[in-house]
Amino acid sequence: MVSDSSSKRLTIYDLARLAETSPSTVSAVLNGTWQRRRISKKLASKILSLAQSEGYSANMQARALRRERSGIIGMILPLYDNRYFSSIAQHFESEARSRGLFAIVSCTNRDPKQECEAARMMLAYRVECLVCTGATDPDTIAQMCAESDVQSINLDLPGSKAPSVISNNREGARQLTHAILNRLAEEKRRDDPVLFIGGRHEDHNTRERIAGFKQARDEMGLATAEENILPCDYAADKAQAALETYMRKRSTPPSAMFVNSTISLEGIVRGLQLNGYYLDDIIFGCFDWDPLAAAFHPRLMMVRQNVIEMINRVFELIDTPSLESSLLIEVQPEIMGV
Amino acid sequence: MVSDSSSKRLTIYDLARLAETSPSTVSAVLNGTWQRRRISKKLASKILSLAQSEGYSANMQARALRRERSGIIGMILPLYDNRYFSSIAQHFESEARSRGLFAIVSCTNRDPKQECEAARMMLAYRVECLVCTGATDPDTIAQMCAESDVQSINLDLPGSKAPSVISNNREGARQLTHAILNRLAEEKRRDDPVLFIGGRHEDHNTRERIAGFKQARDEMGLATAEENILPCDYAADKAQAALETYMRKRSTPPSAMFVNSTISLEGIVRGLQLNGYYLDDIIFGCFDWDPLAAAFHPRLMMVRQNVIEMINRVFELIDTPSLESSLLIEVQPEIMGV
DNA sequence: TGAGCATGCACAATCGGTTGTGCACGATGT
């Protein structure tokens, strides 16, 4: 370093002075368009080494302003605090990075207001695309994006105003239910009731999973009583309370349960432990994946959504924007622990 | 909306034309400095309602460029995939938002190269402050920030070139160890060995936790054999392998274990299950917090780091930058499940 | 009636890159 520490950050004007050339030349060299502009190799390498030694770094705001492209891609996410969403964030980031894009992720707590606020911020920062994950109201956000001429994509939960990438919830639930029923059959408890618990009625994914659950039972020649379907919301406390209510009429816990998320599973396991039931007797299927939980319970089967594939599909949509706004891409999840 | 959908995004120039006034007036009205500039209330509200109805949103790049303040605050994080780091990201974001700052979080996989690369990107986007969480090499990044005149703060792992906010690892470990030893004593197994497993020797936090572990045993009049300290790295597989090696010389698992992270716990629980041991007999203390894991095991005590307090301290440092670069702030964690 | 002051706004420079265009200079061809 020669002339550092004195004032502010280096600009192409400073570099131009140091290299005794013009700012436009410096710019062309630094962003790689110098061959097209017929800058001599000699001057180019002089500028490059100068930029290197002086620790120059381009001002992205200025670049974005002039290019009218921010180089930023946004994602809104309900929460980080489970393996599914956190791996979505992680893969989104690394995939963005590998394409020279800068990913910004904002966490909106399943709150439609925060979702809108976050989307507004992202649009203000001129994101080139907004991926809307598990949004409670994806269409409103898709609308906002459309008005700003920004591409948007729904992930995890489908919407009607932008293409969506989701797991095949019905088929995943069907396979998980079959796995549960097979285990029951192995233990000669084929006809024991199975409790479906967790999630929300209004929620697309929950409805699909219930459909898959019923379909699997149907395929095994089993009827499904409505009292065994409890979409009591996701929260641990709600699931715990719902299970306690359910069990008030019976003496023993169900032999098997289809639990709609790890957060619901948390409440259920806690409730059963508190009431002194022996957990290992119960067969669990959980539509979510958490390796630590899986390690603890020998008969806990889990659905692992294929996050890598889903993120890949998202970026395919980014690369070749689909005209069809109602496009729905379903990715097959995997059943773990069978 | 009157004149939308035709061309690009609205600017203050468009609004000025629509309101029959000048761009500078529009700007002043929209950023709240209009009273100081003696714009009439009438014109101000005309412009405001126009901006509203036309769906104007300021171009943050242009604003940042002119103001020489991006309004962005950055954080680098090893991973999202445990409760500790994900809640750090979440609280950081919401605290930033409440201060009118836009948070960007980048995930660097505990890889020094990725850490540097992410820091470089953040500096290019002119973050106003960079919070460096659990960085393998915090001082290099602090140096980069210093050269760009950007404040930096270390979180979770301390560094020497920027102020640091960390948990009081030693005291947390001491208390957790006491809790383990008390449980053992209750069960008349006071003198049974306790295995410390997981983490890395080189890691500041691991060293402190080992010190707290030894100190607690010391306070109870117990010696600590070095063979019972196994900093085998954090990864689940490493912990599982280390435990298997450890147990090759013995017939039964240790009565109690101090496990240095949930990821290590995963490997240990898996290993014990695979070998057919009954988990509930073992007393676990884990320096990490995961409510789902806690629900599964009745004698699993966990250390919950006080993330809210830590983030608050970080923002206090941002508000009143400390001159002392070696400032170390320690926050007391909490023992759960005692 | 004219100085003095408050009111209400517009002008223009600026932040740091990007990019269309123009121009000087030397080499080549006739």
Add this chain to the structure above:
DNA sequence: ACATCGTGCACAACCGATTGTGCATGCTCA
């Protein structure tokens, strides 16, 4: 010796906001 062309670079106009400054108008008061 003059037209032609390729080489190598500089100029200047943006991108969209912010902000110091200036100026016209109308009012008050001596």
